Amino acid sequence: MKTSPFHLLMNPQSIATVGAGNNPMKMGTIQALSIVQDGFKGPFYPIHPRDSEVFGYKAYQSAFDLPEAPDLVMFVLPAPLVVKILDDFGSIGTKRAIIITAGFRETGPGGEELEKLLKEVARKHGIRFVGPNCMGVINSSLPLNVTVAPISPQPGPLGMVSQSGTYITQTLPYLNRRGIRFSKAISVGNEADLDLTDALEYLGEDEKTKAIALYIEGIRDGGKFIKAARKITPHKPIVAQYVGGSVAGARAGSSHTGAMAGPDFIYDGLFRQCGILRVDTVEELYNQSWVLANQPPLRGRRIGVLTNSGGPGTAMAHICNEGGLDVPPFSGKLHDSIKKVIPPHGSAANPVDLTFHMDAEVLSTTLPELVMESGEVDGIVMHGLMSSGFLKAIYPHLGPVTGGLSEGELLKRFDRDLSKPVLLPFKHGIPMVISSFFGREDNYTAYYQDSGIPVFDGPEKAARGMLALHRYGKIQKREPYLKPELPPRSEEASAIIAEAVAKGQEALDEYSSKAVLQAYGVPLGEEKLVFTLEEALSAADSIGYPLVLKGCSPEITHKTGTGLVQLAINNSHAFEKAYSKVIEAAGKDIPVLVAKMIHGDREVMAGMARYPGFGPSVLFGLGGIFAEALEDRVFRIAPLSPADAVEMISGINAAALLGEYRGLPAVNQRALGSILQAVSSAALLHPEIAEIDLNPIIIRDREPVAVDALIVLDRPG
């Protein structure tokens, strides 16, 4: 994607640094050193006010002294000096910058002002930049490393974008110890110019990047993010961690990069909508995206569990099962061939338990080959491959029985050629994830990791890696996203809203709310608005009992328990009494809604609210009395595609209730989906609508009927 502003930023031919000097105690120095020490091949131009050389490179006093305009300039000097020098670089023609420097928007009003100036200067010169308050970028294939820690010399397939610099810098030694390698990594900092979504788009099209990990504290432009992510996830997996959804999380994120957090449920819906796999910890973020970046797809649900120990095998089988994968018993034939190669007290069932065994050939090669060739599994999780790690651990104990064999000689005796077994998953197209309690001090762990077979330090982590492939498989099977077409704006709805706005109403009355939503297809029960008892009685006759009466006025937004609602009216005598009760409760003559009493066994709800950065978000959930106690709700960002609506309906915990259920017919889910889309359309077409509440929607036979509705209007100012 050569059109991305990131292309040049990540692939500069020449780099200048501003603020890095020869003081090894400064972070800027360490970051600039990473550029030259990790092998950047182009010219390196340190700008320094006093020193004539930095790291042995000729230093320049200012941009104007440089022999050429560098493709990229990196700033690590104090905030107040950045704007002026960026202007200098703009003047000589530099078009990309990385601004590591902190002390901008995240520090309050003064810093905000400075950040504004920074953006103005950049815009003036057409400079696109990352930061400020970021930790740099990595392009492992150039190579380019602008972070504090060394990168692995071997480029990797994992791309990462992070709103915390730590996760691509302080974690580099951690990642190296776990065999996880970046293709490209970008710390976006305050996102004054280029933001998380720009970086995501770039990685989406980057051929070296096979999966993308996102660490998110807040998304500024939800629509832009959704569009970008939706384009990527069908062909490249995205895994994300979001931590801004709790009170403290939001406060922390905002003081950190000034990110704008939103409620957790909005992000949860957003991720599902885009086909992004959400994880809860940064370790899972790395692990799951690493599996997705390396292993072939999981083509079915059948997992073979191969181990040298019952405990990890049981734990892996348990996690697979809980996540929707099967660990099927093997056929008699496969069982028998396994039985032949394992000790008599081992278990040839699935999980296979080789039991403690010094010959690693069986677990590394014989068993995976047997199982892969059987056609009985779609993926393998394995535990117990180990050699030098274990031998080194026990060597100090072996003294009396080794006959003077040195540790090195012992290791050599167990050394095996692993070049073939590590090809098995790729040869058979059957993914494999491994668990080992030995890290890279073990030759098996290191060799497998370096060959693209993930090895994690716990059985559950390996099984969860397999679950990530399963989850992503389901995302890839989703129907292609079709941008929903908005219906034409209803003139009737517009008129109702305009009138209410003109009158200064904070909300529409129930009748008007329903009329607006009906204009976009929300099905209502039989009902009439009446203004006198006479009209009411005539309406009752034409609708038929049982009936409900509701006082209807824009001031009345919560009617329950006030006498304004009279339920289950079965005859004209009761009707007249109920009518007077409503008028009495209102304290004046108000319009009254005469509505058929709708009976049904199931109730759901729909709604809409707007969240900063995301626009209208549509809610679907269990309705009626249980709604509040159970909070069984899902959210999606408008506009909703038909597929979005279907996923929402099947996404609540109580989804079983909406199918054929205890003698009830399956709910008309298309009709239910249309209600959600109508809510979405109404919100998008009428920005005056602040909130929509449809609760309950009663399922009559199999058809949803909205029996109550409220539209809250945007308060001016």
Next chain:
Amino acid sequence: MKTSPFHLLMNPQSIATVGAGNNPMKMGTIQALSIVQDGFKGPFYPIHPRDSEVFGYKAYQSAFDLPEAPDLVMFVLPAPLVVKILDDFGSIGTKRAIIITAGFRETGPGGEELEKLLKEVARKHGIRFVGPNCMGVINSSLPLNVTVAPISPQPGPLGMVSQSGTYITQTLPYLNRRGIRFSKAISVGNEADLDLTDALEYLGEDEKTKAIALYIEGIRDGGKFIKAARKITPHKPIVAQYVGGSVAGARAGSSHTGAMAGPDFIYDGLFRQCGILRVDTVEELYNQSWVLANQPPLRGRRIGVLTNSGGPGTAMAHICNEGGLDVPPFSGKLHDSIKKVIPPHGSAANPVDLTFHMDAEVLSTTLPELVMESGEVDGIVMHGLMSSGFLKAIYPHLGPVTGGLSEGELLKRFDRDLSKPVLLPFKHGIPMVISSFFGREDNYTAYYQDSGIPVFDGPEKAARGMLALHRYGKIQKREPYLKPELPPRSEEASAIIAEAVAKGQEALDEYSSKAVLQAYGVPLGEEKLVFTLEEALSAADSIGYPLVLKGCSPEITHKTGTGLVQLAINNSHAFEKAYSKVIEAAGKDIPVLVAKMIHGDREVMAGMARYPGFGPSVLFGLGGIFAEALEDRVFRIAPLSPADAVEMISGINAAALLGEYRGLPAVNQRALGSILQAVSSAALLHPEIAEIDLNPIIIRDREPVAVDALIVLDRPG
């Protein structure tokens, strides 16, 4: 607990091994080597058929050649030989054995027979033993290590019992690398004699053990386990992982140690009932129990988050919040004093973000002291302490700026005395858990770990460690467990059941079911059993409309949708019609239950089923139409204490529904609790009852009323 058979087994004065020789490739050799190489101080007697020396120790051909009866004998020789030699040791007076050898019950009928013989021989001699098919034990303070891998020379405070040997053996190098050290660890294997619960009881009383970790694939005797665990958890925390609850998990566990698994929900209820913290992964099992074993209790909910990086700080705050802890903003005073010691662009709020900073004094000492002395927090989670790990990682980059400083000299320059900061949590009684992306290659990580301050490799893990303290704090605040007293056995209930059993019924009819439960206090609605229309009409008159009619016969266990139930009968005309419909649906004259139609807004359910190993388990859940779709249920093992019942009621997801809820009064929870206890009592007093089903229990005003009931009887044979 010197009375525990484990006391001698874990503290032998002398040990014999059978089957260990000089072949370093055998697991038994490696295990026997661990005894002598890890410092066991008493006499070591290898039994060997041919060699005269093993590891340089004099070897004996048989037990009868030994100079004394060793306190403990360890078997690693093939299964068929074990029984005979155990008999020999019994004859000379040895009273404890560890049988590592596999090939017993877990391999099928032949092995089962062998295990039976083993038990018989042991019983004959009064030998108590661990295994077979186990991986040994560790007593780090003796020291005694009978596993394959070396233990840390420094004893630790964590006790572990595992149904997988791997978790106390193969993981030892893993645990050493993470600074986690056992006081005692026991691999229980097939539990032919001493079982998990015996080991748990022993660790409960062991003074060196400050917290207990359990890895469980299946509990054989639920009652014994509950009794032991309940005694321990008020004063010593227990953390458990259970993996037998899924289809594959159960199959795997059973082929592994022959453990008898049960449904996940039973174990979940069991753990809650006993006050055991449940975890999902073996890493959490180690981590959380390690925090509990080392840190002072968390006395409140206020957590201070101290970091050098916004990302980990945000993630830790998020996890704390989600788990019920607060990360409160600091007072102006504390904020200002923190502001003074951190860089200007850092954040002095909570979380504190020091930002990247080379002087570790601030994070290790100044900040924790300030925050602890403020009185504003009850616990601290910290991220970013690092020194030599980071310096070693970046040293290769620093060449041009170090002025020839060697790595060692550089490290020395940053070396600090950490002896005081590691005392802070203990001095202030404020627990601290740390996250670092650097392992023990970093001097801070190693020093803190060795001083009992947990350091985990991820921010979420540190925060979850703090949550473990919070969860355990709640367990310690529970009221002391009072063993519930069973009511006297009801003669009426006994008579009803006896009659049904005599008739060969598979179930009681609804009326009889209700009568049995009413005898133990379950409240019913107004209802009468009638046999003729005349009786029915008279019952209707005395009860009053609206009414329900239900055909009542032991053959009818599911009445819905068959015409046997007629609801909402409002007058005598409808009543007569409804009565004939019921008789018609039954196809013959059957007794009919005339019952008041109970109206209510909330429905719950209760029930009982028996699970092997656990006896009667009581269920409580959301009732009515939602029950099946939501599966909002909790389980406890009978007998239920009043506190158990209260915890069940507040334990469902929809618990809010049972309090004051949308204008409804709070449910009478004592009455609801009595129903659960009645179900528990009925099940315990009448072993003929296989299942009880009370669904729905309708809440009328605030009182629960059981409107349907079914008792299924145990099928003979």
